[in-house]
Amino acid sequence: MLDSIKDFAADFFVTGDPLIYGADVSIALVSIAIVFVLTYFKKWKWLWREWLTTVDHKKIGIMYLIASLLMLFRGGVDALLMRTQLALPNVEFLQADHYNAIFTTHGTIMILFMAMPMMFALFNMVVPLQIGARDVAFPFLNALSFWLFLMGAMLLNVSFVIGGSPDAGWLSYPPLSELSGSPGVGQDFYIWGIQISGIGSLATGINFIVTILKMRAPGMKLMKMPLFSWSVLSACITILFAFPILTITLALLFLDRYFGAHFFTLDGGGMSMMYVNLIWMWGHPEVYIVVLPAFGIFSEIVATFSKKTIFGYKSMVFAMMVISVLSFFTWVHHFFTMGSSADVNSFFAITTMAIAIPTGVKVFNWLFTMFRGRISFQSPMLWTMGFIPCFLVGGATGVMLAVAPADFQYHNSYFLIAHFHQVLIGGVVFGYLAGIYYWWPKLFGFKLDEKRGRWAFWTWNIGFYVCFFPQYFLGLDGMTRRVYTYGWDRGWAALNFTSTIGAFMMGIGFLFQVWQIAYSVRKGERATGDAWGGNGRTLEWSIPSPPPVYNFAVVPQVKHADDWFHVKEDKAKGIERPKQQLEPIHMPKNSAIPFVMASFFFLVGFGFTFHWTWMIIVGALGVFGSLFARSFSYDVDYYIPVDEVIETERKLGRSY
Amino acid sequence: MKNSHKWLWGLGIALAIAAVAIVVVWSGSLMVLDPKGPVAEIQKNLIWISVILCAVIIVPVLGIFAFIIVRYRDKPDNKAPYEPNWSHSTKLEAIWWGIPIVIVVLLGYFTVRDTYKLVKPPAETAHVAPVTIQVTSMDWKWLFQYPDQDIATINYINIPENTPIQFVLTSSAAMNSFWIPQLGGQTYAMPGMAMRMWLQADETGEYFGSGANFTGTDFAKMNFTVKSMSQDDFNDWVSKSQQETAKLDNAAYNKLSVKGTADIQTFGSMDPNLFNSIVIKNGGHHHPANGLDIRGAYPVKDGSNESSGSEPDAANQTSGLSQPEMNH
Secondary structure, three states, X not given: OHHHHHHHHHHHEOOOOHXXXXXXXXXXXXXXXXXXXXXXXXXXXXXXXXXXXXXXXXHHHHHHHHHHHHHHHHHHHHHHHHHHHHOOOOOOOOOHHHHHHHHHHHHHHHHHHHHHHHHHHHHHHHHXXXXXXXXXXXXXXXXXXXXXXXXXXXXXXXXXXXXXXXXXXXXXXXXXXXXXXXXXXXXXXXXXXXXXXXXXXXXXXXXXXXXXXXXXXXXXXXXXXXXXXXXXXXXXXHHHHHHHHHHHHHHHHHHHHHHOOOOOOHHHOOOHHHHHHHHHHHHHHHHHHHHHHXXXXXXXXXXXXXXXXXXXXXXXXXXXXXXXXXXXXXXXXXXXXXXXXXXXXXXXXXXXXXXXXXXXXXXXXXXHHHOOOOEOOOHHHHHHHHHHHXXXXXXXXXXXXXXXXXXXXXXXXXXXXXXXXXXXXXXXXXXXXXXXXXXXXXXXXXXXXXXXXXXXXXXXXXXXXXXXXXXXXXXXXXXXXXXXXXXXXXXXHHHHHHHHHHXXXXXXXXXXXXXXXXXHHHXXXXXXXOOOOOOOOOHHHHOOOOOOOOOOOXXXXXXXXXXXXXXXXXXXXXXXXXXXXXXXXXXXXXXXXHHHXXXXXXXXXXXXXXXXXXXXXXXXXXXXXXXXXXXXXXXXXXXXXXXXXXXXXXXXXXXX | OHHHHHHHHHHHHHHHHHHHHHHHHHHOOOHHHOXXXXXXXXXXXXXXXXXXXXXXXXXXXXXXXXXXXXXXXXXXXXXXXXXXXXXXXXXXXXXXXXXXXXXXXXXXXXXXXXXXXXXXXXXXXXXXXXXXXXXXXXXOEEEEEEOOOOEEEEOEEXXXXXXXXXXXXXXXXXXXXXXXXXXXXXXXXXXXXXXXXXEOOOOOEEEEEEEOOOOOOOXXXXXXEEEEEOHHHHXXXXXXXXXXXXXXXXXXXXXXXXXXXXXOEEEOEEOOOHHHHHHHHOOHHHOHHHOHHHHOOOOOOOHHHHOOOOOHHHXXXXXXXXXXXXXX
16 A cells, blocks of 8 residues: 555656755745745635636736746746756756756746736736726636636646656657657646646637727727737737647647547658647747737837837838738748748748838837937836847847748757747847836836846846857857757857856846845835826826726726827816716626636646546536536626715825 | 047947957858858858848848937937927838838848759759768667668768768657758658758768757757768778678667667668668558658669659759658
């Protein structure tokens, strides 16, 4: 009996690596600490009422933000472990398999569990406020999306200490990712972690398309909508078409692994090249899904901090839509080397280069928004200014990679690694950080400290170039990605060492940001409604910071693009808009079902991972039970009476 | 004050130009930019063309960017013009839709030209009979077979200089990618398929090769050396190798198939059908069109037929370097 428990535990838990034992201990300690704090301060009820069951888009946004920052930390630690291993030739810090697991989880986490939720955080924090809505179109579904994402992320993360991490690369090409190449459970954790969070992503995409199309304040024609909301719309349309491909692809891989199907195994008549095509038919649009909202963020920030109307609004909208369509026609550039014909490679080379055109137009428009403006450099603008040169160079190396015959020399080398980190960090991460700095005072009611923010900005930025520029040259000198070690004879030591220094600088930059947040919670400057010196241009700056639960006491009547800017301008001229009548506000009620249902999804995923049929059945019954419960809940909304609204507004210093 | 600023700007720009010049010269020593064969040479030229075309846009834009953030700072004494509502100019926007289009058309021209050019083996040596090497990516070693010479090697190859080399690529396990940077770009080696790729070395020397697509645990150890030598030296090496007693038959192959790394090794003879059987065993039987070998149109043993350089499959070579023979 005892022996069989021992055997089970030895299989179930990841053993034998001091780093992982360290992680086990720290996970246990942190969990105990959280339970203790919640109990000691009697916060369990608060946690349940205010957070676990909330359907408020602002709170869901904040939860996405916290989760994504934790994932940024985890993915960042992965990166530093890798850079430590590669700092010098023949380092024996990580074993081969451990290194392989780490680069796999680094990629998976950074794209799917860091970039995606940070993007959803910004969607939730900003879009309803920006279009004058009181919540998203489907608040319940929104909460469900979040909990599905979180459960999916947890599923992937527990693989670190239970069962073993996936180690076949972040897109896990078969046949390596099939049972023959990856017999362990890591690959199943990967499949189910992504599948479960993927349902959430797709639902969020649908939710925000409907929100933007149906819930804009009266008068806000689409062409008067702020550019960030436009970017969310374009990203969500892309999600709508791309994510089902991912779901199907991984479902087929699951069938191969679980039921012995042969979709991608050549020896059973399948075709692994099909997987590579399918995964990139999702994977390439995915890159644009995460970068389009960043473009939207920059458009808002550049206008606000240049005190000037955005240049070429129509061009900007058109460019984003062109990008989101073109992104579906470039996937083959991820495998020019797989041997398609010259016709095919030429076509995809040209479409890939063509994407640079609308992207370049956007850069010009940002520059000419600043031109003849008055530029100030608070944190959001600083990160935007870090983005422009970084993204220009990253975009240029992307065009170089699109040159098919040259790509045969860049493919899978560190040149490629340097390129996509430059667009994903320089474009996406810098963009989201800029957005977080920009809208932080709106959501939290206080500003983040500028001084510590500057330290963070400069260490991040300089660290970025020190880390990734050497990698272009390593790639040109024949260093391929995913090697866990290399010899002195290769001559790669100096560049790798430099790169590692840069990686640690970025790590220090992240620590500065943690410090900055901790410091600002206590000493941060209180934010007014129009938090950035009264230069806000869009509706979210017209309401208090943080906004009341219903966002807008009265839904604004929109007349112009940048309506809030025009309201202020008119006011200065002595023209006031007529006051509107307060009415009772219709709001959604909290619900525990999203949290419960997502937990059952977790059981399903965990059961499939370990082939525990009983757990799959329990989980599936729970999922259907939750759907059933929701279908027959009728008490799902309530009204806030006018008196209560007046009282809340009075406390916020606004009279009606 | 104004003058000293100008002087500083000048110094900064001069230093930047010097730094770029140093990097450009130094990078000429990096493998990809130091080609030793016609394929890598074409690719290198294309890389520099793309660098220049991108720089034509990037450098002025960075200049404009620097100028704008210096000139339009929000300072009370800033005398630069301020037009808060200026937000549209059809003329300007037409210019910056136009410039990138022109650059993409130019770069697209060079790209397509060379994509088709690399389809065929090097024209200058079209009269030379090519050497065929069958390459198998195994866990975690490279198996090279010389069907015409009846020898095989592990983790190294020797080739004659100025001779087109036809690589036929497959894998017995995960997908890999076969890359010798100084001779030319990579191509995937996939189980159940026989991919083609032409390379050639213009001079003698030793070149680094590696797997470029992740294959699992000891992927990092899948390096090999390519030694390019004179035809005489190559012939000597072949006859010396043929004296080796080790034979690459099924038993030897099964031993190699055990997961793990391997040292360099030479086999003096081999089972001529082994490569075909590797392709078939790993899925080729389900996709007969993937390997010409299997259809019999590509006799493995008879070197003179397959290596004339003008047979239909060579003419049909489509991607820059290779293709899985699946679209016929």
